[in-house]
Amino acid sequence: MLTVKDLVKYFPVTGGVFKRKVADVHAVDGVSFSVGRGETLGLVGESGCGKSTLGRTIAALYDATSGSVRFDGTDLTYFSEKEMKPYRRRIQMIFQDPFESLNxxxxxxxxxxxxxxxxxxxxxxxxxxxxxxxxxxxxxxxxxxxxxxxxxxxxxxxxxxxxxxxxxxPELLICDEPVSALDVSIQSQIINLLLDLQEEMGLTTLFIAHDLAVVRLISDHVAVMYLGKIVEQTDADTIYKTPLHPYTQALISAIPVPDPGAVSNRIILEGDVPSPIHPPSGCRFHTRCSHVMEICRATEPEFADQGDGHMVACHLYEGKS
Known part of the structure; x- marks a missing residue:
């Protein structure tokens, strides 16, 4: 139903008296994935990693810098507004802030x-x-x-x-953090409503969130995004049981366990997410990774299959697929 290939979205940064472009914000930088008809892909990552920009670019609310978005076999990437109108009926979006998004x-x-x-x-x-x-x-x-x-x-x-x-x-529903602004007790009600609608309408869903516990409830597959790139993707059960990428492992470890006596194994990431204007060379996660090697600083890892469709971009697993 949805195939995204090498999608890039940069925002220009201007400066000086004449407001000339001096740099780019690398919001989405070469993202690829596909979602089957009737499936839900959960897209997770920290704030500022490019999740919402990716969703809005797929929905053609932002123009792509390069790459392609194919919906039901049709490349929509560079459609005009007139060409896009029939597809807007089939592709709809739920926004994060329900007050700001309603007139x-x-x-x-x-x-x-x-x-x-x-x-x-x-x-x-x-x-x-x-x-x-x-x-x-x-x-x-x-x-x-x-x-x-x-x-x-x-x-x-x-x-x-x-x-x-x-x-x-619609046939494709893009949910941009639809429960993050709501109380926890209300979140479950909205998630259950979305699950019911998906079953009744046969919806294909891209569910964007930063809460992995919420994503687990609704997703068939999960993609983890960091600083404009997807670093790991597989089915929902696998990514929670055997996360491979150090960033995914840290996110999984942060999920609260409903047991006051449980021993915490949380992985604490040091430092902040680097600026998307000047992303690090090589692996973008190397500035915060406890497993960093010299190759991580110099060479970007390949997004490779480690078996059964478990995709990961990390030098730790190169040559093991």
Whole structure:
């Protein structure tokens, strides 16, 4: 359903009196993966690693610098806005902040109906009926259509955002940290709602998050991203049981264990994520890695299969596949 190949997205950095470009922010730097129809790929990593930029570039909200995005066999990478419009109905996005992503001047009914109007789906009465059905689907009363976003809690607003995203019956849903701004008790409700919708609608999902515990609940496969690159990818069970990349191991070790008597084996990463304007040479993780070797500083590791589709980019495993 979705194939991303060597995708790159740079943002120019300007300076001086004439605002000339002096550098680039390497937000996404050569990312490749694929997601099968009806599957969920969880994309995880620290804040600032490029996850959200990747999702927005796939959705054509940002223009790609290079590389390709193929959806259902069609390369969408350099489509014009007019060429992209039919595909926007099939590709929808749920954003992180449910308050910022909803127009406060529009009623909930108008917000959910907007995709139907844009894509010419149904007439007025049919659209209003569809809005009521969508509100019921996401667990809100149909009377919510006459109210405004500020009258709802964060979890309810995210339900409104989900209703808007599924209004056009999409095939690919890109979820950009849809639960990170919500209370823990509400997160599970939204995750369960997304799981139900995926099963009912046969959705293909790219689920972006920084919480590996949340990703484990919803994903068939998991890709770990660091400073613009994917460093490890495999099925969800394998990546939690036998993580290979030192960065993935550190992320897994940080997942809280619901046992006050358990011995903590957490791996503490020293230092901060390097600047994406001047990323490190060689392996981008070498500045924080406890296994760093000389080759790590000079040569970028190959993203290679270590068996059964377990992909990892690390010099520790070179020659072992």
């Amino acid at each position: 406060s001047r529009h009623s909930v009914g108008e917000i959910i109906e907007e995709p139907l109007v844009i894509h010419g789906i149904g007439d007025g009465p049919a659209r209003r009926k569809r809005v009521g059905e969508l509100l019921s689907t996401v667990g809100l009363p149909q009377t919510a259509a006459n109210r405004f976003p500020h009258e709802f809690s964060g979890g309810q607003r995210q339900r409104i955002g989900i209703a808007r995203a599924i209004a056009s019956s």
